[in-house]
Amino acid sequence: MTEARKQGEVQAPQAKQKKVLLLQPPYGDLTYPYHALAYVASAVNAAGYETDILDLNALWLNSLLTPEQIEAWDREVSTEIKSHYARPVLDIAAQDHLAELIRVQAICRDISVVTCKQVFQGDAFYDPAQYNLARRQFRMFEALLSHFYAPLDFFTAFSVPPHISTASHLATMVEKSTRLKHDLAALLRQYVKGNDYLFIGVGMPFSANIAGGFALLDTLADVFPGTPRIAGGTAVTDLVKYARGDQALAPLARYSDAIYVGEAETGMAQMIDWLQGSGDAPEHVILPAAEKPRAPHQPTYVSLGGKGEKAGRFKPFDWENHPPRLDWVDWSLYLSPERRVNYAPVRGCFWNKCTFCDYGLNSDRPTAPSRTMNAKIAVDVVRDLAKEGVTFFYISSDALPPNFLKAFAEELIEQKVKISWACQLFLTKTFTPDFVALLERSGLVQASFGLESGSARVLEMMGKGTDRVDQILRPAFEAFRGSGIALQPLFFMGFPGETDDDRQQTVDLLLEYRDIFTPISRGGMFTLLAGSILAKNAEKYGLSDLEFPDDDTFSGALNYRHNGKKNAPNCDFLQPFNDQLPAKAEFERPWVGGIDTFHTHLYVEKHGRTIFETMRASSDTIQINIDHTTRSPYDIPAVIENVLIHRVLTCPDASQALPEEMQQSAEELIGSVQRGQDQTYRLSILPYRELH
Template sequence: MSFTKENNRITHALLLQPPPGDLTGPYPALPYLKSFAQQDGYKVRVLDLGIEALYFLVKENQIQDLLDRAEAMRRQLEEKRSLDPSEQHHYALLLMAMGLGLKPDLVNRALSLFKDGKKFYDYRLYKESCRFLDAFYRFLSAAHYPTIVTPSEYPTARTLQTMEKVLAHRDRTLNPYIDYYKKILFPKVADEAPSVIGLSMVFASQSVQALVLGSLLKERFPEIHVTMGGAYLSQWVMLMGEQQLSELFTCTDSVVCGEGEKPFSDLLAHIVNNLSLDDLPNLIHRNPKTGEFCRFGELSYTDITKQPPPDFSDLDLSAYLVPKPVIPYCISRGCYWGRCVFCQNRYGDYQVRRYQAVPVEKAIAEISQLAEQYDTNQFNFSNDVIDPAYLKNFSEVVIASGKKFVWNTDLRAEKAFTKDISQLLARAGLNCVAIGFESGCQRVLDAMDKGNRVETTRQVMKNLYDAGVATQAMGIFGFPGETEDDGEMTVRFLKENVDRISYYVTGLLLVLPGSRMHDNPQKYGVTSISYDGNPMMAPEPVWRSDTRMPFGAVNRLYERLSKLEDIYALNEYPYIGALSTNHSFLYFQQGPDILKRIRMEEKKRHIELHRILGMTRNHGVTKKIKSVVPRLALPFIIYRSPFPFEQIQMDPQSPANHPQLFAGDGGDYLINPINIPIRIGESERKLLQRIDSKRNLKSILAKIHGASYENLIYFLMYLIRSGLAKI
């Protein structure tokens, strides 16, 4: 069959978002490509493979297959007389996997809780579900070691270093997603028979999966044109020489760089109508006659004033791990400031991507349409920044229209965000902002060409916070010329402004391709930028500066900053208490101080637990235990390991510092689905046996003879705080 624009009975293109992605909501890029191409008359389908693969992997038969594999691996390691550091790490993961195998359906229960509109906001239940999801990914890591996966991470092309090692992940023993591809995805591809398959590589964590999947698709479906795009790949491919491009093109037939709406639609038109790909915008492809690579000239950019809204209709939004869908919407593109020297998006004086915002009336109409279509009032404006004048106008029109929706966005801390304007934005539905304050030192900000004043940022955060808008503060350590005293000003800024900051995050400076620092390093104090040890030319170079703050100083700053962790409830992505997550957006509707209130409640519960167990605040043990009845909340086993688990180093990356672990010094370990195994003795075993949901703590402890009362109390504290027991 020849594919033509007029033949609507077939799918012209499949657009695939490879794992790992965001399990809490869709990414907007592919739905925008779909809506643009369908505007031109093409039938396009979007699949989010990350969320689909999760539900495939948590099926009972899949978990059992992985449990069997993990058990065989564990037995094989236990036959050894000693374990090297990598084997120790693997063995630790395998022991933890045993706990998940006690009741695998607990994982599905956890997934369901994330979608429960009531239980989701019970932080204790929520936190337990987070731990189950993390435990499941540790389990996947154990069964596919040395591949370490999390809900949002996978080994990158940069860490694997060579295409040979990347493509080794075509093997199901290394890659947990291979069975999903072959059993679920490939039959869909065969059934749809598209002309084009597009793979999106938005993040470094998707690089290996995108390359592996592209390779497998080209092998299985040689008649289909495979193309790749995405923000990360667009950066990466600009650095590639002929060798790297040749390797890349074993996994793809073309690359769409930059904003892909019109370039992808043009590519699709040429493929389905058998036309030459020469001179297409933003496209890199291989000349079929000469084998030479054909590169585009200048990047073209989408006119978002005419761009149709994203189309999420192919995605089951109820599958994502949220009680209500949070829809991403690009209300602007580019940056109206565009001068920050560390920013890899080439704006401002590079004059590549001019700042654009969707006309206010168009934006409100599209947001209203999306809200009705997907039955939600939750939106995340997926953009770099929005100018204050636009937001004022937008908010006034929203309020006048009577529309009610909740939205979140990134902002620059401008003087224009006065107390009155902040209150206006809040009335229009603004829920949360992320502000890159970068540094508490004005000299460092000026060197960055940030264009902000420290005092202005401080006041803007107060104005927004007082209006009920959550504020996320993002900082950077390590800019050339920054001293430890300068960094201390950043730490002090965060500490002194706790009353107006809802969440904070600080990271180390990266000098990335596309930034002014990368293109003119000497001007900004960068001594060298090296891609040595990076044969694939992945866009994460090593940079050096004679005026860079020593690592010891950075570590001291982080140590001082860590004291703030006692104020906020912090978690890893994609959970609440991580930067700009859908879970955080939803929780922030309870107030900009919700993370601080949660942390305060945790501390109160800890103090109450001390009182119940007769412990002082300094962890001293008295005999004033309360007469409460404990119950076991999780399944567990007591397993005799030949190796001393507590001596295992969980980081296998520094074998020179890690000794061999010898068999013979092991013991009995308490293993459950979500906690790290701990060694226990006879008295702890007896205590566990006596917890039966009937006897109170006093009677339980009274019958355990010959044991240290203090040790039993500490063990009870562990059981309750770890979630294994409840009172």
């Protein structure tokens, strides 16, 4: 048993000591390696332990993105189609399934995964037509994943982040994910079987990782029986943060021995001591099996100041002496022609006043307090990575403080470090033409920023300051207009008290500066988050009747009334405003045109910020059908028509508009089809539909 160490104390690795295994689960962006595990590994190493790190998302996707796998799926789906054709009659459920099987077969016969990889990883990447072709191949690949790995959904994972409503909902998804668990077990046996680990950490930074992450945790029990399994990452932290009731997390205990909430570096050494039997579980650790896992709404680990017993207890990890570890990255796994690292020399937010914001675990402010690394040390890390061929960086932080930006840019220039970088900004008066020129000289090519609204009145209600449009935003936009830097505005509509006139002001401002906003996306819908300043001071903001959705123990989003009026149930009212914007459905994460994506960064670097307008205006379309032939004893065009009509009749939105007798008789209206003589059908199949 080791003696519990002091927080931040560093130990050298000892001989024959167990290692720690860190895993990144599906599903995630395959254009670059996600950085979180690189930071966790650094903290584990600082605690005196070696690490093995596997990006299982990348390994798994690469194991499937092969012609052999597509052929295997084709054989599988063809066998299923044959068994349908052998039946004497097909009811509407069987017709629906058959139509889906034919779509999947058509994709298997049309897709070229070799082209997909070659284009994304080679010079053809920069040709928009070839890029669109490769993107189409990957979208079809995602459609195949959604079919073969149901109930997990891969096709909409980035545009409509999956929401887990309850722990039992998550457990059901995990239980049904047998094919994924089989694949992950095979990869673990191939790469790390036989190793003895102190614990295995599974990082889930995004909600798209949750179902795959817990499926992986379930798999670990078979491959590494008895080894502690720890779940961590922002998406898991959110589950803990918003969990309602002491037992909301209990069903997760069968998959995870503990959940580490918040920034993993901070308490890593203490957690390792605890796992070795020394001391209590640190306050960052939640035990889902415990009767009272911990009061998840009052974590104090990021409170730098404040009053009371916990004041000043938070001691940040010594990050300046422990840079992220990236030596485990196999760059050949990622679908980009260059290497990008997300680097985080700044944590938290220096502004920390937006009334709608609720990010991280702070209970006193919207998000974590700002911490800034010495810019020279940050540039040293960047320089060392650049020597290893990493020349694209995303400086990963919610809002970079201007003084850090200035010091970082000056240091890059001083040390003659040639990189291309991107980041997220919070615009202030500091963004003068000289300051923007300095950033551009240092290699900044693209930056997203929280525009939020084009109405000064709404921005003030949002806590963004007074007269922000004229005093801050317009002067900053003019400064950026004099540079080549691409700005990507993030904004939303529907803030309580916002009017149509306010929304129109947002649209007008976006259109006025469309030459520097590259590209403009559609505005999202406001969500009232439980930990936001708005929710905590509801009365002051005219809000009442705050309540969580029924049958949902993990949602942070509240329903509410504003000045007595219920919040809008959907975003239809945004349509007239979004329709005025030059957005394009294909400009989404993680592809070219998506906010903060690596591919957008590469396109701006290569073609300049006007490229998206050119691509948007181009008549190139990737929404094209596949010519597909099938020989069947069923009238396939009739089957497809039946299925389309049935889907309309049973679609929740559409069915409400239909007379009641039609809603209830969809099955009877469509009916079954009888088997007939074999015929050859030439079909035109839409492989997938772009999401708007």
